[in-house]
Amino acid sequence: MQDKKHSPVWTFMALAILALFIIFVVYPLALILYKSVIDPKSGALTFENFIRFFTRKYYTNTLLNSFKVTTVVTLICAFLGLVMAYIIKQYNIKGSSALNIAIVLSYLSPPFIGAYSWIQLLGRKGLFTKAINSAFHTQFEGIYGFWGIVLVFSLQSFPLVYMYVSGALENLDNSLNEAAESLGANNFQRVSGIILPLVLPTVLASSLLVFMRVFSDFGTPMLIGEGYRTYPVVLYNQFMGEVTNDSNFAAALCVIIMLITLIFFFLQRWIAARHSYSMTALKPMQPRKLRTLPNILCHLFVYLVVLLAMLPQLTVIVTSFLKESTPGIFTNEFSLVNYRTIFSKNPRVIPNTYIFGLCAIFLVIFFGVLIAYLAIRRKSFITETVDTLTMLPYIIPGSVLGICFLYAFAKAPLVLTGTAAIIIIALTVRRMPYTIRSSTAIISQISPSIEEAAISLGSGEVKAFWDVTLPMMMPGVISGAIMSWVTVISELSSSIMLYRASTQTLTVSVYTEVIRDCYGNAAAYSTVLTVTSVLSMLLFFKLTGKRSMSV
Amino acid sequence: MGVSIEIDNVTKAYQNNIVIEGLSATINPGEFFTLLGPSGCGKTTLLRMIIGFNSIEAGEIRVDGKRVNDIPTNKRNMGMVFQNYAVFPHMNVRDNVSYGLKNRHMGKNERNQKADEMLRLVKIDQYANRMPAQLSGGQQQRVALARAIVIEPDVLLMDEPLSNLDAKLRVEMRNVIKRIQREIGITTVYVTHDQEEALAISDRIAVMYNGVIQQIGTPKYIYQRPANEFVSGFIGLSNFIDASYKDGVIDFGSFYREPLKLSEEAGSEVRVAIRPEEFVIHKNGEPGIPATIISSVFLGMTLHYFASLDNGQEVEIVVPSDLSDILPDGQRISLGVVPEKINVFDRKTKNTLIPKGA
Numbered sequence: 001m002q003d004k005k006h007s008p009v010w011t012f013m014a015l016a017i018l019a020l021f022i023i024f025v026v027y028p029l030a031l032i033l034y035k036s037v038i039d040p041k042s043g044a045l046t047f048e049n050f051i052r053f054f055t056r057k058y059y060t061n062t063l064l065n066s067f068k069v070t071t072v073v074t075l076i077c078a079f080l081g082l083v084m085a086y087i088i089k090q091y092n093i094k095g096s097s098a099l100n101i102a103i104v105l106s107y108l109s110p111p112f113i114g115a116y117s118w119i120q121l122l123g124r125k126g127l128f129t130k131a132i133n134s135a136f137h138t139q140f141e142g143i144y145g146f147w148g149i150v151l152v153f154s155l156q157s158f159p160l161v162y163m164y165v166s167g168a169l170e171n172l173d174n175s176l177n178e179a180a181e182s183l184g185a186n187n188f189q190r191v192s193g194i195i196l197p198l199v200l201p202t203v204l205a206s207s208l209l210v211f212m213r214v215f216s217d218f219g220t221p222m223l224i225g226e227g228y229r230t231y232p233v234v235l236y237n238q239f240m241g242e243v244t245n246d247s248n249f250a251a252a253l254c255v256i257i258m259l260i261t262l263i264f265f266f267l268q269r270w271i272a273a274r275h276s277y278s279m280t281a282l283k284p285m286q287p288r289k290l291r292t293l294p295n296i297l298c299h300l301f302v303y304l305v306v307l308l309a310m311l312p313q314l315t316v317i318v319t320s321f322l323k324e325s326t327p328g329i330f331t332n333e334f335s336l337v338n339y340r341t342i343f344s345k346n347p348r349v350i351p352n353t354y355i356f357g358l359c360a361i362f363l364v365i366f367f368g369v370l371i372a373y374l375a376i377r378r379k380s381f382i383t384e385t386v387d388t389l390t391m392l393p394y395i396i397p398g399s400v401l402g403i404c405f406l407y408a409f410a411k412a413p414l415v416l417t418g419t420a421a422i423i424i425i426a427l428t429v430r431r432m433p434y435t436i437r438s439s440t441a442i443i444s445q446i447s448p449s450i451e452e453a454a455i456s457l458g459s460g461e462v463k464a465f466w467d468v469t470l471p472m473m474m475p476g477v478i479s480g481a482i483m484s485w486v487t488v489i490s491e492l493s494s495s496i497m498l499y500r501a502s503t504q505t506l507t508v509s510v511y512t513e514v515i516r517d518c519y520g521n522a523a524a525y526s527t528v529l530t531v532t533s534v535l536s537m538l539l540f541f542k543l544t545g546k547r548s549m550s551v
Numbered sequence: 552m553g554v555s556i557e558i559d560n561v562t563k564a565y566q567n568n569i570v571i572e573g574l575s576a577t578i579n580p581g582e583f584f585t586l587l588g589p590s591g592c593g594k595t596t597l598l599r600m601i602i603g604f605n606s607i608e609a610g611e612i613r614v615d616g617k618r619v620n621d622i623p624t625n626k627r628n629m630g631m632v633f634q635n636y637a638v639f640p641h642m643n644v645r646d647n648v649s650y651g652l653k654n655r656h657m658g659k660n661e662r663n664q665k666a667d668e669m670l671r672l673v674k675i676d677q678y679a680n681r682m683p684a685q686l687s688g689g690q691q692q693r694v695a696l697a698r699a700i701v702i703e704p705d706v707l708l709m710d711e712p713l714s715n716l717d718a719k720l721r722v723e724m725r726n727v728i729k730r731i732q733r734e735i736g737i738t739t740v741y742v743t744h745d746q747e748e749a750l751a752i753s754d755r756i757a758v759m760y761n762g763v764i765q766q767i768g769t770p771k772y773i774y775q776r777p778a779n780e781f782v783s784g785f786i787g788l789s790n791f792i793d794a795s796y797k798d799g800v801i802d803f804g805s806f807y808r809e810p811l812k813l814s815e816e817a818g819s820e821v822r823v824a825i826r827p828e829e830f831v832i833h834k835n836g837e838p839g840i841p842a843t844i845i846s847s848v849f850l851g852m853t854l855h856y857f858a859s860l861d862n863g864q865e866v867e868i869v870v871p872s873d874l875s876d877i878l879p880d881g882q883r884i885s886l887g888v889v890p891e892k893i894n895v896f897d898r899k900t901k902n903t904l905i906p907k908g909a
Binding site: 194 | 625627628637639654699708
């Protein structure tokens with residue numbers, strides 16, 4: 001395709017997109033990097049911020065804590081996700097479609113909602129805590145700190161491994177199983193010698209995604225960590241000025257966490273590229289029958305895990321309809337007071353969430369499809385640069401992106417602080433890499449000759465794209481858009497940095513209400529969010545006819 | 552040497568849907584036996600019953616005289632080659648081939664030695680350390696074959712092993728399979744829908760349709776003496792022409808008759824199956840079925856004519872090519888038949904009326 005001149009329209013569009021990315025991704029990142037190594041008074045190059053971080057035990061400990069908690073969570077998630085996916089795909093589990101939706105749903109809800117629900121259940125005054133203490137006459141103080149964080153993150157993130165491994169198992173042709181059996185392998189030999197090695201790259205790659213996600217999340221450790229300080233908590237506090245307000249030091253903290261996620265990003269890509277087997281199943285695995293006892297045990301295990309994963313959501317929905325006697329203590333009295341409060345308190349929250357979400361989705365799809373198309377079909381130096389740049393947001397933790405935006409767009413020429421635009425752009429930038437990747441996959445499946453046929457029949461290049469390629473992409477793009485929508489409306493970490501009262505969204509409201517101990521309001525906000533997600537997902541399943549989804 | 556397989560009155564049903572009912576066949580020791588039929592005829596289902604991937608609802612299958620119905624697949628000692636090769640993508644060629652030996656707890660040196668021996672037999676020993684993704688389809692199929700026979704199975708089963716290969720490789724691989732089967736003398740059951748492949752490779756063929764074996768016989772016998780109209784049409788090409796029969800004479804109409812002794816139960820309404828090479832073209836009004844040439848195709852070794860009979864039916868005729876001119880389109884001809892080669896079926900039962908041994 002290099003030998004032929006393409007319409008200049010494509011080059012113009014590629015340049016325009018490149019400019020936008022330089023303004024909204026490269027410039028804020030460069031600014032953070034610059035701030036982290038510059039002395040604000042003298043303007044000289046300095047590594048003082050980094051030295052300060054790595055020489056003080058207070059800071060290095062938080063890094064160590066983060067690594068510890070994230071490693072344990074990742075191991076648990078890898079195990080749970082693998083076992084759950086294997087059982088559900090390999091055996092006849094009753095209600096597996098509903099289980100699938102429940103698992104995905106528990107992944108899509110913001111992690112900190114899990115944290116605060118578990119405080120309701122297993123915290124100091126928690127429902128379960130009281131029950132345990134009265135039953136066993138113990139002085140159980142509730143689950144806070146390390147194990148609290150591990151509990152919440154594990155139940156919330158194993159679905160990621162589950163979804164990826166389920167996909168890999170679906171692509172595993174049953175004849176591989178049959179070949180192993182015909183060669184004398186028993187069940188154990190078959191699973192350990194064939195299935196496990198084949199899905200292991202997927203387990204590793206998805207586990208690293210879990211690692212990156214858990215490592216940079218601050219809402220959960222903030223709520224349930226108490227004395228157990230993790231890196232993102234310190235980053236947030238440093239920035240929000242609770243301790244000191246040293247923006248250059250905060251910038252250095254941002255740079256350090258990005259370097260860590262960058263390393264894990266490359267590790268993840270290396271494993272995914274090197275150790276994956278391209279498989280397509282002609283005949284997928286058939287569910288096998290189990291004997292009675294193993295069958296009961298499998299059902300018990302699967303349902304218990306899903307129940308635990310869904311428990312935060314259920315708690316939130318139930319408590320949203322209960323009246324609080326004092327903040328944090330719910331009575332058994334049914335009431336709609338929480339909903340009345342949230343609708344009257346800040347009526348803009350729900351419209352904000354929907355409008356920001358829709359705007360972001362529109363931008364994400366427009367640019368995502370265009371960039372994917374340019375990168376595959378109109379390869380040039382510019383489009384390849386754009387393609388690489390779009391992967392940057394993938395490694396930027398949400399809170400860091402929020403901080404970057406605050407620094408970059410507080411002063412002229414581009415003042416966006418406090419506007420809806422800055423939140424919409426942040427959401428768009430964060431979601432962009434995922435949409436580009438899925439669009440790339442969709443375009444790769446469409447033969448270029450289809451577009452060439454349109455051109456040979458007399459339409460121009462842009463018209464051919466519009467008339468032929470775009471409509472063919474649409475079904476895939478729309479199902480991707482629904483997934484983006486669900487993730488965008490539950491985004492917290494960058495919105496929390498960028499919001500004002502006028503641009504408050506549902507997730508931000510849940511968070512702020514929890515911090516203020518207004519659990520009733522938080523539960524009501526959270527329920528609105530959950531209902532939206534569930535409806536969107538049902539729409540997704542209805543439209544695509546699929547039974548599983550990838551995020 | 553190989554073992555026998557007796558399929559005795561077996562039935563396969565999915566819930567209430569009976570796919571195979573009361574099917575019986577005996578496969579001789581060391582024989583290359585092919586199940587041939589169109590897709591959905593039950594041939595793969597039967598093969599998977601033999602190896603144990605499918606349950607047997609009634610009847611039994613005996614290997615070497617022993618009932619195998621309740622033996623799990625991994626204890627049946629049968630090798631299988633799959634349509635999509637099913638080579639383990641995470642193991643190199645040698646590990647793939649020695650996998651079955653490992654399951655039999657054979658030592659590492661011994662199994663590698665056996666695997667390498669087998670790789671030499673299928674002529675891919677130079678790729679022993681490659682990963683499957685680096686192999687072509689034909690090479691992967693050789694790995695699958697080596698992997699299935701290295702465990703010295705009692706029976707070798709193949710499920711359309713060549714259908715994913717291109718035409719030239721298909722011919723090459725079927726010769727490889729036949730050569731190796733002859734060398735090790737293993738009882739082999741082979742499933743295919745490709746009749747040419749079946750004719751080329753098999754000792755005996757079972758033609759299946761709708762879950763029922765229509766005929767079992769050598770390739771030559773099945774081609775020349777099909778048991779019914781289905782087999783006649785499925786194996787090779789047949790022109791079916793209705794005729795009447797009386798007292799040892801077949802009457803094609805238009806004053807064309809041929810003497811042919813049919814079996815006792817023959818009625819007067821018969822259908823004659825004539826293969827394209829069983830026609831004789833007459834140009835000068837000799838007795839025959841009147842026809843008009845529509846078109847001709849010259850294929851070097853043979854010359855194909857398409858002609859229409861006076862009732863509008865189209866027939867295909869093949870003659871060896873010679874130096875004479877090709878008959879022009881529109882030429883009137885009369886078609887004689889070679890009476891000892893043609894087959895005759897009852898129009899109602901569609902079964903053959905050719906007496907046994909004819």
